[in-house]
Amino acid sequence: MSAGLERTPRTLLVSDRSSFQHEKNRLSSQVEQLHFNYKVSVLLPECSSAPSHLDTAFNSFNSFYLIRDLPTYELLDKHFLEAAVYQGRVSGLSYKTRLDEDNSVALMPNGHLTLSLDKDSFELLGVEGKPSRFNHRTNRRYVVTVDLTHSSMAPGGRGHQRLIAGLKSRLQLRTDFLLSHHPGGGASLQALLSRYDWSEHRPEISSCTLTDLSCPALLTSDLQSCDPHRFLEWLGAVDAHVSCDNSSSSFLSSLVCPEPKTTLGRALSVSVVGLLLPQDVHHLIEQIRCHLxxxxxxxxxxxxxxxxxxxxxxxxxxxHGVLRGGENFYSLLMFHDHTYHLHLATGAHDTCPR
Incomplete structure (x- = not known):
């Protein structure tokens, strides 16, 4: 086994306790901070099927598009900027590009376009950027961040023309691209979609009922004795359907449920997978609060x-940086008295979430 695999990578974990009823709670802003959500998992104890209002919330996540072989310069098209970007109605991400090896693209709802490029591609593009924070001994990757809503990037302006020229004639960056429109913004994408091969996708929903589930004794929100790392480890194991019984006959897992623990007769585990908007996540949180x-x-x-x-x-x-894991996630533990515990986590190659 290599020396790099013998050590567990460092992780960052920020924990917060508050109440939904506290006027200074920051949960809404923290949910909005994670723009590109891939998966939402929910665990509901003593429940075998989702109540109708929760089922509606799971099925109300917005659809998204997959555009094949999209030239990145299309994101700077005048009509696309005016109809979608300036209205704050879209977000997008290059699909199946590996951040530590390939060129990657992200378009955020605030109009910021980020390109993560290898050294050769950055030099070909010929625009201002900065070395990646996650370079080691040499600068092998660079990050270009452009505010498409800034006056300097107005169509026809010097900055806009320079970036367009770099992406058309020198770098010619093309990727499969995931694009999500915010509510009311679907029509703004039709001109772009009409020029390329695209498909519309609904988020995939899966659920299963768990029986006799070993569970930390989360009987009140005064959860002092359970270590956050062990709790998240248990929660991840449940979502991945990995047993935490740690029986002597099993060599697959040494995970155990944190003490003190209890046994749930049944629990419902539901997952939603796709390019998921923070607004839809927030709506789901509100519906879970109603459930509680x-x-x-x-x-x-x-x-x-x-x-x-x-x-x-x-x-x-x-x-965002990737070397071994690339984790960036948060877990929200909600209680019937409107209090919550929030855990925000990343791998070693990331800035500290807040």
């Missing part, structure tokens, strides 16, 4: 949101 207001045996629910591993940005507009 109903009288029931258990008074908590857990939601975990995973960002794309190979997104050039993670929290806010901060650069």
């Amino acid at each position: 207001e109903q009288p029931r045996l258990e008074s908590w629910a857990a939601l975990t949101v995973h960002g794309f591993v190979d997104s050039p940005v993670s929290w806010g507009g901060a650069e």
Whole structure:
């Protein structure tokens, strides 16, 4: 085994406790900070099927588009800028590009375009950028960030023409591209879609009912004894359908449920996968809160949101780095009394979420 694999990579974890009813709670802004969500997982104890209002919330996530072989310069098209970008109605991400090896592209709802480029591509493009924060001994990657809403990037302006020229004649960057329109913004994409091979996708929903599930004794929001790392490890194991029983006959997993623990007779695990908007995640959180207001045996629910591993940005507009894992996710543990625990996590090659 190589020396690099013998050591567990360093991770960053920021934990916060607050109440939805606290006027200074920052949950809404923190949800908005993770722009490119790949997967949302929900765990509902003592539940075998989702109530109708939660089922509606799972199915109300907005659709998204996959555009094949899209030239990046199309994101600077005058009509696309005016109809979509300036209105704050779109976000997009290059698809199946590996952040540590390939050129990657991200378009954020605030109009910021980020290109993560290898050294040769950066030099070909010929525009201003900066070395990646995650270079080691030599500058092998560069990041170009452009505010497409700035006056200097207005169509026909010097900055706009220079970037267009670089992407058309020198670098000619093309990728498969995921594009999500915010509510009311679908029509703004039709001119772009008409020029390329594209397909529309609904987020994929899967669910399963778990029985006799070992679970930390989360009976109140005063959860002092459970270490956040162990709790997240358990929650991830449940989502991945990995047993935490750690029986002597099993050599697949040494994971155990944190103490003190209890056993849930049943629990519902639901996942939604796609290019998911933060607004849809926030709506789901509100519906889970309504669910928790109903009288029931258990008074908590857990939601975990995973960002794309190979997104050039993670929290806010901060650069995202990949070497071994590329994690960027948060877990929200909600209680019936409107309090919550929020855990924001990244791998070693990322800035600290906040």
